[in-house]
Amino acid sequence: MTTMMHTYDQFPIDIVDGHDFYLTDAKGQDYLDLTAGIGVCNLGYSNAAVKAAVTDQVDKVWHISNLYPNDLAQAVADKLCPSGYQAFFCNSGTEANEAAIKLAHKATGLDEIIAFDYGFHGRTAGSLAITGYPHIQEGFDPLMPATKLIPFNDEAALSAITEKTAAVFLEVIQGEGGINVGSKSWLQALQSQCQKTGTLLIIDEVQSGMGRTGYKFAFEQFGLKPDMITVAKGLANGLPVGALLAKTEVAQSFQPGDHGTTFGGNKVVMAAANAVLDQLTPEFLAEVQDKGATFLADLKEVLADLPTVTAVTGTGLMVGIHLTDAVPVDHVISLLHQQKILTLSARGNTLRLLPPLVIDQGGLIKAVQAIHQVIADLS
Ligand SMILES: Cc1ncc(COP(=O)(O)O)c(C=O)c1O
CATH class of the missing domain: 3.40.640.10 (Type I PLP-dependent aspartate aminotransferase-like (Major domain))
Structure with a gap:
């Protein structure tokens, strides 16, 4: 029996380090982070x-x-x-x-x-x-x-x-x-x-x-x-x-x-x-708006033909992918772990994405492709 109260259900990933917009587990494996510690580490893990x-x-x-x-x-x-x-x-x-x-x-x-x-x-x-x-x-x-x-x-x-x-x-x-x-x-x-x-x-x-x-x-x-x-x-x-x-x-x-x-x-x-x-300069904020607009548009485009996705919502880098009950969000999150990507859920069977704001286009493209593949495979 642990000495910690059971107030959280946890994923079996032992995160010990981080850099940029990646988190590293005890086995040395890097995960693309679309959680930012639930919208916290907006400047990522290497901000000098x-x-x-x-x-x-x-x-x-x-x-x-x-x-x-x-x-x-x-x-x-x-x-x-x-x-x-x-x-x-x-x-x-x-x-x-x-x-x-x-x-x-x-x-x-x-x-x-x-x-x-x-x-x-x-x-x-x-x-x-x-x-x-x-x-x-x-x-x-x-x-x-x-x-x-x-x-x-x-x-x-x-x-x-x-x-x-x-x-x-x-x-x-x-x-x-x-x-x-x-x-x-x-x-x-x-x-x-x-x-x-x-x-x-x-x-x-x-x-x-x-x-x-x-x-x-x-x-x-x-x-x-x-x-x-x-x-x-x-x-x-x-x-x-x-x-x-x-x-x-x-x-x-x-x-x-x-x-x-x-x-x-x-x-x-x-x-x-x-x-x-x-x-948080005007230039930095404008970049987040641009990255977010592209990310949202790309997700909407690739997920449009999946009947298990009912909507993609959000602004900037605060995004929700709304799934039908046929695709439980917890299952999607586990399959994304296998692809070394960390994501969140929200109410109503929603896959929630809150990446560090310093994520680059390459990271966002990788995320779009992996999320599409996982949901399509389950659909
Ligand atoms: C909109 C909003 N308000 C308040 C809170 C509570 O913040 P904290 O967990 O730091 O107490 C949260 C946490 O997720 C939140 O999302």
């Missing part, structure tokens, strides 16, 4: 600037607590925040969302929080209550009260947002939920309803942010301006981090003593985040 920033900081001081000013955290906030926002740093996506829930209650004085069916916001008590999966919530009652889940991409459902609603939590592209892309007109109608009712719009960019879709924040491509933004995963390329960004007038509802965390803004993590943000 992140490595140098972290090792330099490790030689100085690792952690000082939030009782002293932190120039590295200030620099990350300056680079991360859109104009007119302020940042709070924590250690994960779910913590960023917990901070957003608390700030929404404090800023509005209201209870009700609305989120969407099959949205995913994390597994701590508050985030779990707004995660729209009955099976993930099951067994954990009582959940945070005054939460409501409504259908995604459904204009009629927006009337549930009223003057009594403190905040709406939204992923513009649902990741765990199956790479469901919000339609621009629906997202804009949602924002209008929030503005009309004085409801805070909180966009969860934990999976879709930090360049994943070819934009710093995925909502930029839909013309939205949320009151709060949460990020995590890719922000420090694999060191644990989360951040809540809020418009200054909202952020001011948090005063000393209202919220905090021991590790948030940790010097080593902030050194990594600084190096990541320096590399």
Whole structure:
């Protein structure tokens, strides 16, 4: 019996090393990585600037607590925040969302929080209550009260947002939920309803942010301006981090003593985040958009004639291949392991692809060919 709790079903691949967009197992075999540690290691496994920033900081001081000013955290906030926002740093996506829930209650004085069916916001008590999966919530009652889940991409459902609603939590592209892309007109109608009712719009960019879709924040491509933004995963390329960004007038509802965390803004993590943000240049983001557009078009083209593929969705390098029940996604993932390719699943029998953003055309072409072959063989 192991001393680790059985909270994960794991694949029998012992990863011990990595380079560029490849991971290496204990037998020395390289795997083409289309997972990026679930959308985290966006700059891959050999990023010299992140490595140098972290090792330099490790030689100085690792952690000082939030009782002293932190120039590295200030620099990350300056680079991360859109104009007119302020940042709070924590250690994960779910913590960023917990901070957003608390700030929404404090800023509005209201209870009700609305989120969407099959949205995913994390597994701590508050985030779990707004995660729209009955099976993930099951067994954990009582959940945070005054939460409501409504259908995604459904204009009629927006009337549930009223003057009594403190905040709406939204992923513009649902990741765990199956790479469901919000339609621009629906997202804009949602924002209008929030503005009309004085409801805070909180966009969860934990999976879709930090360049994943070819934009710093995925909502930029839909013309939205949320009151709060949460990020995590890719922000420090694999060191644990989360951040809540809020418009200054909202952020001011948090005063000393209202919220905090021991590790948030940790010097080593902030050194990594600084190096990541320096590399999210307009040119880098444009390249991700181009690579993503080609990848999506190639997948759509080769998979079009397979009746077991019902849709290919996504933007940038956040892609979902939706399969019929005839082709179980776990089986596809295992067969891709035999071809030395790592992939992910998402809800609804979806093969989910979140490669490091530094993947090259050769890697993407290899991925398209292997995925086509595996699904075709099973079809
Ligand atoms: C959109 C979204 N929000 C929140 C989370 C929770 O983040 P973490 O696992 O860092 O707590 C995730 C994790 O997958 C996510 O995809």
